[in-house]
Amino acid sequence: MDAILTAVIPVVIIGIVCAAVLVVASKLMAVKEDERFPAVRDCLPGANCGACGFAGCDGYAKALCENPDTPTNLCVPGADAVSRQISDILGVEFADVVEKVAVVHCGGDCSRTEDKFRYEGIKSCAAAKLMYGGKGSCSYGCLALGDCANVCPQDAICIEDGVARINTRKCIGCGICTRTCPNNLISLVADVERVVVTCSNKDKGAATRKVCSNGCIGCKKCEKVCPMGAITVKDNVAVIDYDKCTDCTDFGVCAKNCTVGCILAADLSGMHRVK
Numbered sequence: 001m002d003a004i005l006t007a008v009i010p011v012v013i014i015g016i017v018c019a020a021v022l023v024v025a026s027k028l029m030a031v032k033e034d035e036r037f038p039a040v041r042d043c044l045p046g047a048n049c050g051a052c053g054f055a056g057c058d059g060y061a062k063a064l065c066e067n068p069d070t071p072t073n074l075c076v077p078g079a080d081a082v083s084r085q086i087s088d089i090l091g092v093e094f095a096d097v098v099e100k101v102a103v104v105h106c107g108g109d110c111s112r113t114e115d116k117f118r119y120e121g122i123k124s125c126a127a128a129k130l131m132y133g134g135k136g137s138c139s140y141g142c143l144a145l146g147d148c149a150n151v152c153p154q155d156a157i158c159i160e161d162g163v164a165r166i167n168t169r170k171c172i173g174c175g176i177c178t179r180t181c182p183n184n185l186i187s188l189v190a191d192v193e194r195v196v197v198t199c200s201n202k203d204k205g206a207a208t209r210k211v212c213s214n215g216c217i218g219c220k221k222c223e224k225v226c227p228m229g230a231i232t233v234k235d236n237v238a239v240i241d242y243d244k245c246t247d248c249t250d251f252g253v254c255a256k257n258c259t260v261g262c263i264l265a266a267d268l269s270g271m272h273r274v275k
Contacts, residue, residue: 037061037062041057049153054074065090072095077172099190101268125143125145138208141185151180168268195265218236221257222255223238231254
């Protein structure tokens with residue numbers, strides 16, 4: 001019995017001493033947390049999408065508390081409501097959020113293009129792209145295996161007729177899908193915009209027509225009719241400068257004059273704007 005106590009007592013004493021040291025160290029070496037951090041963090045939606053430019057909601061909340069120059073309107077999914085709450089907590093002026101929605105720059109559905117081979121591999125766009133650029137005749141087009149739909153936190157994306165389609169009424173503009181598409185076909189635009197080019201093919205017009213009847217042929221007709229000079233043809237595909245586009249009085253004039261119909265004019269309002 002004495003032998004057991006002789007072995008146990010020193011261990012207990014060492015444990016108590018170590019515990020005391022850890023308690024003292026935790027007090028002396030503790031990093032003080034801004035009292036506003038929990039409140040700011042609770043305001044954020046928790047999507048951890050990175051749309052704000054920081055490493056998740058925690059990173060953004062920390063930056064807001066530590067750096068007074070950090071804008072309060074960077075949380076696109078949270079929109080104006082979150083920006084207003086953060087402004088109230090930090091005691092700064094409210095800043096309006098530019099609500100955004102995701103759009104797909106491809107209109108090559110099953111009626112517009114065809115597959116060049118039958119793909120039977122992993123159901124993943126990233127995997128399919130490794131096989132000669134994907135199964136579609138257009139190597140720039142939607143791979144239609146749903147990587148974007150799988151990561152969408154709002155279930156706002158579906159694959160329909162061989163191309164990804166986004167329900168902007170559900171979209172919160174988090175941008176996760178834009179980073180997931182291996183062909184970089186998805187981008188974020190302000191949800192007040194009304195025109196989108198649904199093509200990303202950079203081949204010359206004749207080559208594009210062979211693989212997709214909806215592909216931009218670079219005819220520059222849209223460029224000529226735009227009164228604001230907001231649309232230009234770059235690398236054989238039309239590109240819209242939204243800083244110049246004003247939804248002209250002749251709404252969608254570029255779409256109306258598009259030879260192949262690859263410019264879409266529509267109401268893209270996202271969930272934050274739709275009541």
